[in-house]
Amino acid sequence: MKFTANKIGRKIPEELFEKKLIPFQGKGKGPYKVRKYAPKIRMRRPGEQKILGSIREAIKAGELTDGGTISFHHHFRNGDFLLNMVCHEIAAMGLKDIRLVPSSIQGVHKEILPYLEKGIITEINCGTSSVIADAISHGKMERLLTIRSHGGRARSIENGDVEIDIAFIAAPTVDPYGNINGVRGKNACGSLGYAFPDAHFANYVVAVTNDLVPFPNNPISISQDHVDAVVKTDKPIGDPKGIVSTTLRITRDPKNLKIAHDCVEVIKASGLLKEGFSYQSGAGGTALATTNFLRDYMKSKNIKGSFGMGGATEALVRMLEDGLFEAILDVQTFDTYAVQSLLNNPRHIEIGASQYANPQTSGCAVNLLDTIILGGTEVDLNFNVNTSTESDGRIQWGMGGHQDTAEGAKLTIIAIPLLRGRIPIVVDNVVSVNTPGENVDVVVTERGIAVNPESAFYDTLLKAKHLNIKTIEELKRIAEDLAGGPPNQPKTTDRIVAIIEYRDGSVLDVIYQVAD
Amino acid sequence: MKKEPFKEKDDRLRRTRLYIPGNHPAMIQNAEIYGADSLIFDLEDSIPLTEKDTARILVRNAIQALNFGRSEVTVRINGINTPFLEKDLEAIVPTKPDGLLLPKAETEEDILFLHERITELEKKHGLPVGKIRIMPIIETALGVVNVEKIVAAPRIAAVGIGGEDLTADIGAIRTPDGRELEYISSKIIVACAAYHIQAIDTVFADINDQEGLFQATKRAISRGFQGKSVIHPSQIEVVHRAFMPSEEEIEKAKRIVKAYRESLKKGLGAVSVDGRMIDLPIVMRAERILKRAKAGKK
Numbered sequence: 001m002k003f004t005a006n007k008i009g010r011k012i013p014e015e016l017f018e019k020k021l022i023p024f025q026g027k028g029k030g031p032y033k034v035r036k037y038a039p040k041i042r043m044r045r046p047g048e049q050k051i052l053g054s055i056r057e058a059i060k061a062g063e064l065t066d067g068g069t070i071s072f073h074h075h076f077r078n079g080d081f082l083l084n085m086v087c088h089e090i091a092a093m094g095l096k097d098i099r100l101v102p103s104s105i106q107g108v109h110k111e112i113l114p115y116l117e118k119g120i121i122t123e124i125n126c127g128t129s130s131v132i133a134d135a136i137s138h139g140k141m142e143r144l145l146t147i148r149s150h151g152g153r154a155r156s157i158e159n160g161d162v163e164i165d166i167a168f169i170a171a172p173t174v175d176p177y178g179n180i181n182g183v184r185g186k187n188a189c190g191s192l193g194y195a196f197p198d199a200h201f202a203n204y205v206v207a208v209t210n211d212l213v214p215f216p217n218n219p220i221s222i223s224q225d226h227v228d229a230v231v232k233t234d235k236p237i238g239d240p241k242g243i244v245s246t247t248l249r250i251t252r253d254p255k256n257l258k259i260a261h262d263c264v265e266v267i268k269a270s271g272l273l274k275e276g277f278s279y280q281s282g283a284g285g286t287a288l289a290t291t292n293f294l295r296d297y298m299k300s301k302n303i304k305g306s307f308g309m310g311g312a313t314e315a316l317v318r319m320l321e322d323g324l325f326e327a328i329l330d331v332q333t334f335d336t337y338a339v340q341s342l343l344n345n346p347r348h349i350e351i352g353a354s355q356y357a358n359p360q361t362s363g364c365a366v367n368l369l370d371t372i373i374l375g376g377t378e379v380d381l382n383f384n385v386n387t388s389t390e391s392d393g394r395i396q397w398g399m400g401g402h403q404d405t406a407e408g409a410k411l412t413i414i415a416i417p418l419l420r421g422r423i424p425i426v427v428d429n430v431v432s433v434n435t436p437g438e439n440v441d442v443v444v445t446e447r448g449i450a451v452n453p454e455s456a457f458y459d460t461l462l463k464a465k466h467l468n469i470k471t472i473e474e475l476k477r478i479a480e481d482l483a484g485g486p487p488n489q490p491k492t493t494d495r496i497v498a499i500i501e502y503r504d505g506s507v508l509d510v511i512y513q514v515a516d
Numbered sequence: 517m518k519k520e521p522f523k524e525k526d527d528r529l530r531r532t533r534l535y536i537p538g539n540h541p542a543m544i545q546n547a548e549i550y551g552a553d554s555l556i557f558d559l560e561d562s563i564p565l566t567e568k569d570t571a572r573i574l575v576r577n578a579i580q581a582l583n584f585g586r587s588e589v590t591v592r593i594n595g596i597n598t599p600f601l602e603k604d605l606e607a608i609v610p611t612k613p614d615g616l617l618l619p620k621a622e623t624e625e626d627i628l629f630l631h632e633r634i635t636e637l638e639k640k641h642g643l644p645v646g647k648i649r650i651m652p653i654i655e656t657a658l659g660v661v662n663v664e665k666i667v668a669a670p671r672i673a674a675v676g677i678g679g680e681d682l683t684a685d686i687g688a689i690r691t692p693d694g695r696e697l698e699y700i701s702s703k704i705i706v707a708c709a710a711y712h713i714q715a716i717d718t719v720f721a722d723i724n725d726q727e728g729l730f731q732a733t734k735r736a737i738s739r740g741f742q743g744k745s746v747i748h749p750s751q752i753e754v755v756h757r758a759f760m761p762s763e764e765e766i767e768k769a770k771r772i773v774k775a776y777r778e779s780l781k782k783g784l785g786a787v788s789v790d791g792r793m794i795d796l797p798i799v800m801r802a803e804r805i806l807k808r809a810k811a812g813k814k
Contacts, residue, residue, distance in 0.1 A: 254749035255546050446549045
């Protein structure tokens with residue numbers, strides 16, 4: 001196998017499973033195609049119905065064959081049953097060599113593990129967590145896991161890197177002619193943004209629901225002109241408790257509260273926190289605390305921002321309700337409070353994954369972000385961030401919109417504890433790279449804040465004397481002093497089990513099978 | 517032991533003293549990151565009897581191995597009449613903490629006993645004698661009665677109040693504004709002031725009531741307390757904010773200190789600022805205000 005080093009020094013094979021890989025060359029320098037991919041044209045005549053009796057009928061109607069590709073959204077998160085139901089059906093039908101393209105795989109999907117081992121599912125494109133990620137790390141899937149960001153996934157579907165034969169859309173409500181929304185019904189999940197590219201570019205689109213509503217469903221998130229079949233089943237396609245949280249927990253850990261507090265101090269010191277400010281953070285405990293600190297500060301100074309983007313949470317919605325933002329752009333909704341807001345507040349706007357983060361469009365929303373707060377499993381001396389692998393080399397997570405927002409936002413902050421347990425988080429080289437250091441401005445830890453010397457905010461932040469600024473090398477030394485040294489290098493074989501794409505489709509890194 | 521009047525023997529800033537259970541490694545490891553002026557590693561009330569040895573060993577090793585930055589490092593040892601005191605001292609004194617908190621301090625003899633034992637251990641381990649300060653906590657009526665003698669004893673740098681125990685000991689009922697401790701606090705503050713020792717206010721138990729903590733700290737400052745004990749890192753910022761002087765206070769303090777220094781240069785005896793005569797206690801208070809302002813801006 002021939003390898004080429006990419007811009008961040010990672011060795012990328014020239015070809016893998018008959019596919020030529022393009023090494024990452026830096027942001028804005030990746031490959032792009034001249035035209036978008038076009039799915040099959042389907043026609044529905046007057047009088048024809050879309051209701052089908054079962055998932056099996058839909059699989060047949062979509063003409064799925066061995067080697068085919070099916071997709072799912074993950075707005076049901078760990079309460080999703082549909083992906084499992086479809087895979088069980090495919091296995092029962094004797095299909096094999098299927099490529100799975102969900103926007104994320106969660107713990108609840110461990111049921112499909114036997115299908116990886118039996119060659120029924122041979123390739124996965126998405127962020128993957130939990131049991132399935134661990135199995136792939138141990139070489140239990142025949143072909144590759146391709147880890148993409150949310151924007152990268154939308155791009156890959158729209159430019160034809162991934163051709164979806166059937167998109168299965170778990171629909172909280174749908175009418176008989178295929179109009180879907182996510183804000184009503186027992187499985188209400190809020191935004192259906194990650195399913196938009198699938199609905200628009202798959203060759204066949206199936207809505208599966210427990211709540212069939214009369215035509216016309218209102219509001220409409222995914223419209224009838226993209227939906228070929230509707231399957232109403234009494235078997236639950238989701239567990240409402242796993243779909244949204246009633247209340248997300250803000251961290252009470254004083255260490256994480258300090259990190260959250262210091263993130264806000266960095267944003268203040270950057271000069272960005274003024275009229276028209278735009279902001280995104282996630283739904284983790286530290287991110288929620290940051291959002292709440294930010295809300296208090298903006299209220300106290302009467303600062304009115306432009307938009308908040310989510311991961312919509314109650315914390316973000318309350319900022320909208322307080323008049324601190326003009327609008328929320330919502331690609332994914334995390335809690336019931338935010339779902340109600342999306343349903344009732346016209347300034348809470350549902351957006352699709354391409355509008356959110358696809359770099360190869362006429363303009364995605366991440367380009368307009370002032371600040372993004374992100375996490376990670378490790379960060380290195382070049383400010384590269386790992387979100388997918390643990391320090392022992394096992395795949396544990398996807399990356400969400402990490403590399404999209406990091407590239408898009410003016411100020412990208414990585415909020416991360418310096419140690420997890422006894423493992424240093426600032427290291428010489430991360431195990432694998434999800435976001436290149438060129439897109440990272442600041443790393444905030446409980447023991448100091450490192451500013452990337454390449455950041456446009458470097459001079460400004462170093463002048464803020466109240467910030468506990470340290471070099472990234474100093475943070476690494478402090479972590480190693482506390483832990484007694486750097487973490488051990490993971491033990492791996494020479495078989496590549498996953499690639500990490502940059503959002504433009506070039507390859508940032510590869511992940512090797514862990515040695516047992 | 518006679519003290520020189522108007523000479524602060526220890527003017528270290530102790531706006532916040534953060535209690536950390538000595539049997540909790542993660543909390544000990546992160547103790548310094550929150551910016552408390554003082555850290556109190558506890559071997560006493562927060563430690564179950566079955567974990568006294570664990571906590572003692574953990575705190576000893578932590579002080580030896582970790583860097584706690586600018587924070588003052590102190591340990592709350594077990595009381596005079598407990599079977600743990602001797603082991604606590606043998607383990608902790610050789611680590612050269614900045615201070616030892618003595619709970620339930622009741623008499624001058626308690627302090628003298630501790631002073632002598634620390635001195636013996638300092639000599640035994642080749643340490644400079646007298647560097648480790650004693651910080652009694654008054655938690656009983658007897659301690660209150662004897663506080664004037666306690667503050668006059670050697671090594672004393674700060675005196676704390678154990679509000680809960682004191683309230684129980686005098687048979688009072690705890691109130692939100694702490695009025696049952698007013699006399700006791702005043703007595704301790706005056707005794708401390710007479711010997712230029714810092715009086716530290718008791719803890720504020722409700723960690724979710726930040727406004728209540730802020731107001732309680734403001735009251736404590738106005739009465740003469742120099743610091744407040746805190747039981748959760750989230751209380752530190754609130755207490756420091758309460759200790760932050762106003763711009764007006766800062767400007768006035770600057771004028772007082774400047775006028776005083778100029779008068780010293782010129783050999784003048786008396787000096788006035790804003791039409792009022794100032795003398796040394798006023799200058800010292802002004803210096804304290806400036807110190808709090810400087811720390812508050814960090």
